[in-house]
Amino acid sequence: MKLKRGKMLVDPPDCASSDIAFTLIIFFLVCAAVQPETGMPQMLPKTEAKTEKREQSQNIEVSITPTSIVLNGSPLQLPEFAQRIAAALKPKTREADRIVVVKSAPDTPYPTWVHVSQAIGQAGGILTLELESERTINVK
Amino acid sequence: MKLPRKKLTASVPTFAMGDIAFLLLIFFVILARAQDDSHIQWQPARLKDVTMAAAPRASVTIDTGYKTYLDGKETSPAELAAALSKILGDAPAGQRNVFLKVHREARASHFEPVIAAISEAGGDLIHILEPEEKPATP
Numbered sequence: 015m016k017l018k019r020g021k022m023l024v025d026p027p028d029c030a031s032s033d034i035a036f037t038l039i040i041f042f043l044v045c046a047a048v049q050p051e052t053g054m055p056q057m058l059p060k061t062e063a064k065t066e067k068r069e070q071s072q073n074i075e076v077s078i079t080p081t082s083i084v085l086n087g088s089p090l091q092l093p094e095f096a097q098r099i100a101a102a103l104k105p106k107t108r109e110a111d112r113i114v115v116v117k118s119a120p121d122t123p124y125p126t127w128v129h130v131s132q133a134i135g136q137a138g139g140i141l142t143l144e145l146e147s148e149r150t151i152n153v154k
Numbered sequence: 155m156k157l158p159r160k161k162l163t164a165s166v167p168t169f170a171m172g173d174i175a176f177l178l179l180i181f182f183v184i185l186a187r188a189q190d191d192s193h194i195q196w197q198p199a200r201l202k203d204v205t206m207a208a209a210p211r212a213s214v215t216i217d218t219g220y221k222t223y224l225d226g227k228e229t230s231p232a233e234l235a236a237a238l239s240k241i242l243g244d245a246p247a248g249q250r251n252v253f254l255k256v257h258r259e260a261r262a263s264h265f266e267p268v269i270a271a272i273s274e275a276g277g278d279l280i281h282i283l284e285p286e287e288k289p290a291t292p
Contacts, residue, residue: 032172039179051253052204053282078262118262125199125258127265128281132201145266 054132056141072111074102074139078130079119092129100137114139191215191226196257198284207280212241213253214272220257220264231267238275252277 076099077084083095090098099114106112114134118127134141195218214234215223222229224237242250252272256265272279 030172032176036172036176036179039176039183043183051207051282052285053207053253053280054201054204055207056279056281118266120261120263122262123258124256124260124262124265125201127262128199128201128283132203143266143269145270 054128054135056131056135073113073115073142074099075115075117076130076134077117077119078122078127080121080123080126083126083130092126092133095130096133096137099133099139103137103139109140112138112140113142115142115144117144191223191255194223194226194255195219196255197259198255198282199258200286201283202286204283204285207253207282208251210251210253210280211245211249212238212277213255214238214268215255216257216260216264216268218257218259220260222268231271234268234271235274238272238277242275242277248278250276250278251280253280253282255282 075086076095082089083092084090085095085098085102088098103112103114116130116134131141191213194215196215197218213225215226217223222231222234224234225241229237238252242252252275254265254268254272256268269279
């Protein structure tokens with residue numbers, strides 16, 4: 015008579031499972047925390063008082079709408095705008111002359127605004143927002 | 155004859171230590187997430203030539219529903235300037251970074267009052283954007 019040999023059950027040791035889970039969480043937390051962020055800095059001087067003197071007639075004016083960018087009355091597309099604003103600001107040496115007044119239509123998309131803002135910044139202009147509420151903010 | 159009494163040892167069971175640590179960690183992770191703004195839904199706009207952003211003092215977000223959040227808590231643009239001034243305090247220039255995370259579909263009527271509020275609080279504005287992908291070369 016043959017006696018059947020009992021099968022030995024081999025369980026993987028699980029005493030360290032929680033420690034492994036703990037280490038994995040730490041790993042993913044660290045990975046999430048060090049994700050770098052990229053962006054475009056803009057120096058914002060504090061908002062000036064309402065009675066601030068403005069020399070709008072001498073400043074470059076830019077109007078942004080969802081479909082076009084208007085520079086001193088001429089509608090342009092972004093690549094052309096970047097060239098024209100750089101050319102317009104090149105001869106201006108005084109900081110006060112480098113102010114660019116930007117008026118945005120309420121439905122202007124954020125990406126368009128950011129592209130225009132970058133073009134003005136790269137051309138050396140000082141961006142000034144003109145809001146509907148008659149407040150002026152200088153953005154360098 | 156004296157029989158020696160067996161000493162009873164009382165030890166703290168340590169089987170569950172790992173599980174306790176795990177649960178504590180989950181607790182603190184949830185607590186930390188409640189203070190940051192990673193739960194806010196927004197998609198960044200794309201731009202060429204973006205730079206690495208320095209650590210912020212505060213983070214302002216406009217989400218997909220065009221609601222404004224300051225450090226993960228919903229606020230209104232009207233209240234933003236005062237709240238930001240409180241956070242920024244007397245920090246010197248260069249250490250007053252404020253991240254502005256605007257959902258790419260937001261309009262000027264949503265983000266301009268927020269920029270005005272950051273300006274009023276004297277924050278150093280950093281638009282958080284995604285780098286534009288370069289076209290694949292054949």
